Amino acid sequence: MKYLVWILFLFGAAVALTTASHNPAYVLLVYPPYRIELSLMLFVVLLLVAFVFGYGLVRLALAAVQLPAYVKKFRMERAQGKARELLDETLNAFFEGRYAAAERAAARAMELGDTSALHPIIAARSAHELREYEKRDAYLSAAEDKSSGDSTMRLLATTKFMLDQHDPRAALHALQQLRADGVKGHVGALSLELKAQQQAGNWDEVLNVLDQLEKREAIDVTLAAQLRQQAWLEKIKQQEDLAGLTACLKHLPSELKRRSKVASAAARALISMGGCPLAQQLLADSLNAQWDSELVTLYGDCRGDDEYPSRDAIAKIEQAEKWLSQHKDDAGLLLALGKLCLHQGLWGKAQNYLDASISVSPSHDAYTALAQLAEKLGKQSEASGHYQQAMELVNVGR
Numbered sequence: 601m602k603y604l605v606w607i608l609f610l611f612g613a614a615v616a617l618t619t620a621s622h623n624p625a626y627v628l629l630v631y632p633p634y635r636i637e638l639s640l641m642l643f644v645v646l647l648l649v650a651f652v653f654g655y656g657l658v659r660l661a662l663a664a665v666q667l668p669a670y671v672k673k674f675r676m677e678r679a680q681g682k683a684r685e686l687l688d689e690t691l692n693a694f695f696e697g698r699y700a701a702a703e704r705a706a707a708r709a710m711e712l713g714d715t716s717a718l719h720p721i722i723a724a725r726s727a728h729e730l731r732e733y734e735k736r737d738a739y740l741s742a743a744e745d746k747s748s749g750d751s752t753m754r755l756l757a758t759t760k761f762m763l764d765q766h767d768p769r770a771a772l773h774a775l776q777q778l779r780a781d782g783v784k785g786h787v788g789a790l791s792l793e794l795k796a797q798q799q800a801g802n803w804d805e806v807l808n809v810l811d812q813l814e815k816r817e818a819i820d821v822t823l824a825a826q827l828r829q830q831a832w833l834e835k836i837k838q839q840e841d842l843a844g845l846t847a848c849l850k851h852l853p854s855e856l857k858r859r860s861k862v863a864s865a866a867a868r869a870l871i872s873m874g875g876c877p878l879a880q881q882l883l884a885d886s887l888n889a890q891w892d893s894e895l896v897t898l899y900g901d902c903r904g905d906d907e908y909p910s911r912d913a914i915a916k917i918e919q920a921e922k923w924l925s926q927h928k929d930d931a932g933l934l935l936a937l938g939k940l941c942l943h944q945g946l947w948g949k950a951q952n953y954l955d956a957s958i959s960v961s962p963s964h965d966a967y968t969a970l971a972q973l974a975e976k977l978g979k980q981s982e983a984s985g986h987y988q989q990a991m992e993l994v995n996v997g998r
Contacts, residue, residue, distance in 0.1 A: 683714045690722050699726040703735075710742065717743040717750030721757050728761050736761065752783050759792045768799035787818045794827070803831040803838070832856055836865050842873040849878070857882060858889040867898050876902040880916060887923065893932040896923070897965070900936030913944055931961035935969070942973055964993045 625640040638646075686709040693702035706723035724739035743754045755778045762771035775793050783789065790813050797805040810828055813819040832852055839845035849857075849866055856862050863886035870879035880902040887896055899920060920937050927933050938953035950973055957966045971986035 679712060682712060683709055683716075686712070686714070687718065690719065694722055694726060699729040702726040703730070706739075717753060721750075721753050724757060724761075728764070751781055752778060752786070755781075756788060756792065759789075759796065763792065763795050763799065766799060768796045771796040772800065785812075785816070787813070787816055790816075790818065798827075801834070801838075803835045806831045829856060829859065829862060832862060833865050836862075836869055839869065842870075842875050845869055845873060846875065846878065849882070858886045860886060860890065860892040860895045864895055864898060867895075867902070871898070871901055884919060891923075891927065893927075893930050895932075896920075896930065896936050897932040898936075900939035913940065916940055917944070917946075929960050931957045931963065931966075934960065935963065935966050938966070938969055942969060942976070947973065947977060962989075962993060964990045967993065 627638045627640055627643040629636040629638070686705050690702050690705040690709065693699075693705060703723050703726040706719040706726070709719045710723070720739045720743040724736045724743070727733070727736035727739060740754060740758060743750060755774045758774040759771045759778075762768070762774065771792065775789055775796065778786070778789055790809055794806060794809045794813065797803075797809060807828065810819070810824055810831070814821075814824055835848055836845065839848050845866075852862070852866070857866070863882055867879040867883050870876065870882070880899070883895060883899045883902065886892070887899070899916070902916065917937065917940050920933060920940065923933055924930075924937065934953050934957035938950050938957060941947075941950035941953060950969075954966055954970050954973065957963070958970075967986045967990035971983040971990065974980070974983035974986060
């Protein structure tokens, strides 16, 4: 259809031109004392030529005026293209582990005038991997005074560097600056803060950060459970007296209290500080929830002192004997019963339980308890023999 229109237009133009060429009309131009007479056809042609020439002059003038801006734009586009090439080269080298090449490519981009903070950050990370810390810090300085997004990237990189150098105080300071810039709830920052608080030994803060990460579903459930258990174990170790330990255990989640590792650590701490009643209850709850042969051995160490009522000690023996009905061949339980009976002066029962424990699995603690029993009964030579057997087991274990 378009070609048909053009053909019709050309035919029409040809007809108009033929008609105009036979037109006797003319144009008279008078400018005293001059007088010019032209045919109408020639005047129209000259007028068209003048229009085309004038249009060309105007376009040329506009092009001349716009030439500097065009040259500047051309140079900028060429520089941006070179910067993109260098960025690709930098990223490829960095993620391939060629840190020296990545640093060189990033530095070259910076020399070409690239104002993005990405190049100095990558250069800093590469220098950090190469353990060139002075160059790393210089690149980080070059990334300052950028936009908020660039500042976030710089501070996160700084935090990682400080953590790698085991400087949690500096890492936490960088994260504090990040929060001051208005960046809150950043999952990457929370993950770094978790590591920083762990290195600093701030276990309450570790638990707080874990809660935040779990709310955002930004941490594996199994890993979170392991870290929470570790944090509570460390909190238990940090307690210096019975009052502090008791207060700490009040806030310990019930699910964690029943775990063997946590119950063992808490019970050992309580026993060493004289909190045997609480240790006994904690161990009993854990063992009732999940049996652990090693944990039950600690139950026999909760013997208390003279102020500890004898009826409570008997109740502990009765509780252990109930477990024995379900775990008849448990060496740890038999050892615990032997120790409890020994402490209460039940020499016969103590002898039976300790002998049974050794028959199942000989141990240093069982022979030591037998030696103590022999001493109570005035059998010094027998006690010496048991102590010798206990030492032999220690030497074999080494």
